[in-house]
Amino acid sequence: MSYHIESADGVMTFTIDRPHIRNAVNDEIIDGMEELVRSAGKSEVRLVIVTAAGDQAFCSGGDLSVFHALRTEEEAYPMLKRMSQALYALKTLPIPVIALVNGTAVGGGCEIATACDYRLVKAHAKCGFVQGNLVITSGWGGGTYLFEALQHDHALQMLGEARLYTADELETNGWATKVIRSPKDIDVFLSQMKKVRPEVHRAYKEMAIRKWKETNLEGRVEEEVRRCAQLWAEDAHHEAVDKFLNKTNQ
């Protein structure tokens, strides 16, 4: 199984479990994300944590060995759309959603984390919207969410530079809610949240969701998905992915 969903004490944890491939997202992970948002919406869950196995990577984005088979705009769009819908549902859960960024997050991995309300980033983790190096944009909604989360110039810079940022840089630009230097830091963060009753957290999250609905967040994500699907079909993208898969991009 490529993922696990566990529940304890009102906390539902989704763990991507493909460390050998740096927790890249395949179709099964997308199934899992859909299962997560269904379960978290229905049960007595007070918060969700999204994380991954091992300490090397949170997520390396889409599994290029699988998704590189998608050659045209028409083939790429359904995959991008489906994951974008799962992440939109995650983002608009009426409870806090925390990304526990246990290691490197790149490409779609950053998009998953950006869809969350909070990003707790382990000190050794490096993260970046590297899609530009593959001659595509973000395509799961993460670019749109980044403009919601960060000051405009910080968001545009992070997307446009397509490089890895250190945890300290991520705290400075506002992407990391907190840099995690010891496991105790996570406990402190969670216990502080749990001091306030779940209905209060829910009411605040609903305020944010109202704003996102009024500003047509979903429609803006759809534009992002469509643009990425167009770029996906270009030769320049396929050549860049070939270089990565054939390890000739050094």
Ligand SMILES: CCCC(=O)SCCNC(=O)CCNC(=O)[C@H](O)C(C)(C)COP(=O)(O)OP(=O)(O)OC[C@H]1O[C@@H](n2cnc3c(N)ncnc32)[C@H](O)[C@@H]1OP(=O)(O)O
């Ligand atoms: C579809 C939405 C948009 C997207 O997500 S586009 C995809 C963006 N992602 C990328 O470009 C990921 C590129 N990966 C990397 O830069 C590095 O692998 C990364 C994440 C920094 C980790 O570096 P290292 O820790 O040195 O590990 P490594 O490179 O030796 O990787 C270990 C094995 O995993 C593989 N891998 C990593 N990310 C992958 C991916 N996204 N899809 C498919 N395979 C991937 C990598 O090829 C390597 O395989 P192998 O063990 O040499 O056979």
